[in-house]
Amino acid sequence: MKNAFLVTALLGLATATQAQRTAFEPGKVWPDNHGTHLNAHGAGVLFDKGRYYLFGEHKIAGPKGNSAQVGVHCYSSKDLYNWQDEGIALAVAPAGSGSEIEQGCILERPKVVYNKLTHKYVMWFHLELKGQGYAAARTAVAVSDRATGPFRYVRSYRPGAGQWPLGFQDEWKQPVPGEAALKWWTPEWRTAVAAGLFVRRDFAKGQMARDMTIFVDDDGKAYHVHSSEDNLTLHLAELTADYQDFTGRWSTIAPAGHNEAPALCKRGGKYYLLTSGCTGWAPNAARSFVASSIWGPWRQLENPATGADADSTYHSQSTYILPVAGKPDAFLFMADRWTPKNPIDGGYIWLPLSFEGDQPRLRWADRWSLGVFDQPRPKATAAQ
Known part of the structure; x- marks a missing residue:
């Protein structure tokens, strides 16, 4: 009995010690409150009621882990360094169930936002x-009454079915x-893509939607940004x-630019978009864009990225x-180091x-803390 008590006490001490991280260490193993490396890949973060919630793909060992075997994992934190395991926020359906999100589907880049009108987490x-x-x-949506879930699957979409993007000229509507x-x-092909080659192809059934993010603007309007047209062109669609659901208002960004992994923020009235190129699991040089209106032009x-390994975004891809x-x-720029042969090891x-x-600008740091944001920084200039 004494030995059991000692083991329990030591485990408790180890957990308490584990939870005292005071800085970020990019690329290193990042333990949760149980001492287990965070399992939240392609992640997004929600800040709600004084707490951060991290949502990402739950991976398993081996190549099978590149498909969804478990679902979306959730963690919570007050300081962004130390994360508490909140379990599976959205579980995949059992194999053979016929559900769109049954075990073995591909479920990537989950992003959660809070809707003030419905009081739902989306x-x-x-x-x-x-x-x-x-x-x-496809892109898919699930809802919950709590940040940590459980989320209820609603449905999936091919956005923009039967709807032309903003600024699409009449002469482009015919092949x-x-x-x-x-x-x-x-050059001829790029011109054709910019003039709607793939938009026309998918007009009736809806546009492709792969790598994606969600952005909520200051006025509460939300936008879905996704890689479309066989990953050739980014689409931005109003929710x-x-x-x-989608309102039907959407636009294209960088036609034939071959961008994926979009990440979006707003500063000084301007919108900034970071992406990657399309090289499969292999990292590449990040891209950046700016616009005075979310509808562009971008x-x-x-x-x-700057410095050593800038050409591979420090061996990572934005999320x-x-x-x-x-x-x-x-x-805070968040990115993944993918390890497709053993996905659970991803950093x-x-x-x-x-x-x-x-x-x-991105600069590498082996170790850093949020204190860097307390240093004098250039002020944002308002959009013209």
């Missing part, structure tokens, strides 16, 4: 139906003879007032930009996002 994620690879290209045979990546800037609560114009790269004029 989760969006990229969904690929089981056994179809990446052919479905051009021979355009489907154009060789990819040629309904309850955040569970102007492409430089690779935001979210988190505004730090209580610190004006302070943003996390969280770095402070700074700005040089309109240019977002």
Whole structure:
């Protein structure tokens, strides 16, 4: 009995000691309150009632872990360093159930926002139906009465069915003879993509939606940003007032630019978008964009990463930009280091996002704390 008491006491002491992190250490093992590496990949963060909630893909060991075997994992924190395991917020349905989110589907990049009108927590994620690879290209929504869940699956969408994007010219609504045979990546092909080649192709059934994020603006309107047109073009679509459907207003960003992994923030009245290129699981150089209106036009800037390994975004891929609560114009860049052969080992790269004029900047740090945001920083300039 004494030995059992001693073991329990030591375990409790280890857990308490584990919970005393005071800084971020990008790329290193990040233990939760149980001492287990965080299992929340492709994540987003919700700040609600003084607490942060982290939602991400729950991975398992081995290649099978690249599909959804468990669901969306949730953690909570008061300081962003130390995370408490809150369990599975959205569980996949049993194999063979016929559900769109049954075990073995692909469920990626979950993002949760709170709706002040309905008092519901709304989760969006990229969904690929089981056994179809990446052919479905859908986005899906689930809701909950509590931040930690359980979330109830609602449905999936192909956005924009039967709706043209904003600014789409009348002459673009009819196919051009021979355009489907154009060789990819040629100037003629890029011109055809910008003039709606793939938008027309998917007009009736809805546009593809893969890598995605959700952004809630200052006025409470929410937007869904996703990689579409075979990952060639980003689409930005306005959500309904309850955040569970699309209004039908949408626009394209960087046609044929081949962007994915979108992450969005707002500073000084301007909108900033960080993305990656499309190189599968392999990392690449990040891209950045700025716009004075969320509907564009979006102007492409430089690779935001600097220093060694900037050409691979420090061996990672963007997933979210988190505004730090209580610190004006302070943003935290969140990214993943994917390990597809053993997905559960995937790491996390969280770095402070700074700005040089309109240019977002990332600089590597082996260890850093939120105190960096207390240092003097350039002031944001209002959108013109």
